Amino acid sequence: xxxxxxxxxxxxxxxxxxxxxxxxxxxxxxxxxxxxxxxxxxxxxxxxxxxxxxxxxxxxxxxxxxxxxxxxxxxxxxxxxxxxxxxxxxxxxxxxxxxxxxxxxxxxxxxxxxxxxxxxxxxxxxxxxxxxxxxxxxxxxxxxxxxxxxxxxxxxxxxxxxxxxxxxxxxxxxxxxxxxxxxxxxxxxxxxxxxxxxxxxxxxxxxxxxxxxxxxxxxxxxxxxxxxxxxxxxxxxxxxxxxxxxxxxxxxxxxxxxxxxxxxxxxxxxxxxxxxxxxxxxxxxxxxxxxxxxxxxxxxxxxxxxxxxxxxxxxxxxxxxxxxxxxxxxxxxxxxxxxxxxxxxxxxxxxxxxxxxxxxxxxxxxxxxxxxxxxxxxxxxxxxxxxxxxxxxxxxxxxxxxxxxxxxxxxxxx
Numbered sequence: 001x002x003x004x005x006x007x008x009x010x011x012x013x014x015x016x017x018x019x020x021x022x023x024x025x026x027x028x029x030x031x032x033x034x035x036x037x038x039x040x041x042x043x044x045x046x047x048x049x050x051x052x053x054x055x056x057x058x059x060x061x062x063x064x065x066x067x068x069x070x071x072x073x074x075x076x077x078x079x080x081x082x083x084x085x086x087x088x089x090x091x092x093x094x095x096x097x098x099x100x101x102x103x104x105x106x107x108x109x110x111x112x113x114x115x116x117x118x119x120x121x122x123x124x125x126x127x128x129x130x131x132x133x134x135x136x137x138x139x140x141x142x143x144x145x146x147x148x149x150x151x152x153x154x155x156x157x158x159x160x161x162x163x164x165x166x167x168x169x170x171x172x173x174x175x176x177x178x179x180x181x182x183x184x185x186x187x188x189x190x191x192x193x194x195x196x197x198x199x200x201x202x203x204x205x206x207x208x209x210x211x212x213x214x215x216x217x218x219x220x221x222x223x224x225x226x227x228x229x230x231x232x233x234x235x236x237x238x239x240x241x242x243x244x245x246x247x248x249x250x251x252x253x254x255x256x257x258x259x260x261x262x263x264x265x266x267x268x269x270x271x272x273x274x275x276x277x278x279x280x281x282x283x284x285x286x287x288x289x290x291x292x293x294x295x296x297x298x299x300x301x302x303x304x305x306x307x308x309x310x311x312x313x314x315x316x317x318x319x320x321x322x323x324x325x326x327x328x329x330x331x332x333x334x335x336x337x338x339x340x341x342x343x344x345x346x347x348x349x350x351x352x353x354x355x356x357x358x359x360x361x362x363x364x365x366x367x368x369x370x371x372x373x374x375x376x377x378x379x380x381x382x383x384x385x386x387x388x389x390x391x392x393x394x395x396x397x398x399x400x401x402x403x404x405x406x407x408x409x410x411x412x413x414x
Contacts, residue, residue: 003067006060007396008053008153009230010073012092013256013296015049017056018393019064023406025393026064029056035091041135044077044089050156054215061217069157069208069218070396071227073149074256075170076123078195080132081145081155087136089152092122096131104130108173109183115287116171117273126173126183129191145194150227157212158224160205161196166229168195169281177279177287201228201236201283202399225399228283231259231290233395234361236283239263240398241359243384243410248355252345252374253391254362258295260348261288265355275351283399291348295341296363302337306330311338311369316376319369335369342373349378357382359410361391375414384410 004021016030031052036045060066076092096104104127111117122128132140140146147155148167155161168175174186174195182192199205203226213220228236234253238244248264261280262269269289271277279287300307302325309330316335319325325336341364349358358381364370365385375383386394387408398405 004060004064005397005400006057006066006069007393008069008071008073008227009390009392009396010049010071010149010153011230011255012074015052016393017053017060018390019060019066020393020397021064023397023408025390027060029059035093038088039135041088042091042094044091046079046086046089053153054212057216057218066218066222068223068225068400070225070400071150071153071157072230072233072392072396073153073167073227075149075167075229075231076125076128076172077149078125078128078146079149079152080136080140081147082139082143086152087139087144088132090122090128090131092128095121096127100131100134101127107189108185109176111271111273113176113178114173114183115177115271115279116173117276117278119171119276124171124173126185130189133189141190141194145196146191147196150229151196154205154224154227157208158206159209160224162199162203162205162226163196164199164201164226164228165281165285166201166232166283169279169287170229170232171278175281177281177285180285199226201226201232202402223400228396228399229280230392231257231261232280232282233393233399234391235261235263235280235288235395237391237395237398237407238359238361240405241407241410244357244359250349250352250354250356250358251391252349252358252360254295254360254364256294256296257292258341258345258348259290259292260345260352260354261290262349262352262354263288265289265353267353267355270353272351277351289352291351293344293348295344299337299341302326302340303333306333309334311335311367313368313372316369316373320373338364338367338369339373342370342377345374346377354378354381357384359391360385365391371413383413385413387411
């Protein structure tokens with residue numbers, strides 16, 4: 001086998017490790033993430049993910065020559081470090097105490113500067129960093145450092161600390177995307193200087209640590225890349241697709257979150273924080289109008305014990321007429337849920353003033369009813385699905401291979 005590329009996708013619900021060679025998916029492993037309680041606070045399961053990742057890399061390395069590893073991860077996450085020790089990694093769904101949240105509210109930059117709306121719990125990474133000052137006052141920020149979620153895994157593998165704009169600019173309150181610099185909040189509180197050197201997502205940070213090579217069987221010259229926020233990885237993959245290369249396009253990145261991004265639009269973007277609209281920041285630092293909703297989480301609640309049932313395009317008419325499908329047979333319930341997700345995606349695309357073709361990627365790219373329903377709602381735009389549903393991994397792979405990226409063809413819907 002030619003030298004392969006391993007992609008880490010540390011998502012909110014699952015962590016995946018995929019192996020790619022010659023542009024083709026060779027293998028994939030995943031684990032269900034569950035939060036843990038540490039120091040009395042709900043946190044991300046650093047130990048569980050780490051141990052699984054090392055074992056999975058060893059599994060892959062036993063059958064392939066892996067030349068590079070690229071990490072991706074969800075937004076609103078960082079790991080507080082003291083030297084080589086991970087001190088804390090707050091779960092963004094953990095409620096921030098009311099007094100801390102109120103004090104933080106007075107500190108943050110205005111929405112017009114950061115294009116980050118004020119979100120619940122710890123969904124603004126700045127709120128987590130502010131709370132960490134109260135939780136670990138002897139460490140943060142005077143003695144500690146913080147690593148953004150993808151760059152934490154790059155550090156675990158390479159020992160090199162870095163930061164990167166897609167995670168900095170992901171509803172964090174830490175970045176001013178129109179100015180391309182840290183927010184006044186991040187500078188004033190001393191966080192900006194403790195997040196690692198700013199590097200491009202495609203930067204090669206170094207070879208794997210000797211200890212990682214020994215534990216996994218990876219070659220000592222296996223390259224570790226800086227990495228990228230997951231939805232922005234999907235956007236980066238899309239920019240390399242011939243079908244989307246001639247003008248504006250939009251991406252519907254689906255998973256726990258449905259992230260609708262409009263790239264290259266001809267009209268000035270309109271951001272409405274009341275609609276959970278924000279600017280993501282792409283790998284080259286460009287603000288990207290975004291609207292989103294927690295579609296995957298809602299889907300699981302709608303499906304309940306019928307989770308796993310397949311939708312059926314022939315049931316779209318019947319599903320569209322239902323107010324709720326809880327008591328319906330599983331196929332109809334799945335189709336109804338797909339229609340509801342399509343309606344919400346259609347609204348989000350309208351909010352970002354989506355232009356040109358639309359690409360569905362991620363978990364729901366394989367749901368035929370979802371794609372067909374969205375195509376019917378937006379008849380003036382071509383809707384595509386990727387033949388490889390995982391645009392996040394494709395984007396991460398593109399960071400490593402550059403001009404050699406050979407994307408799979410897209411499938412038009414309808």
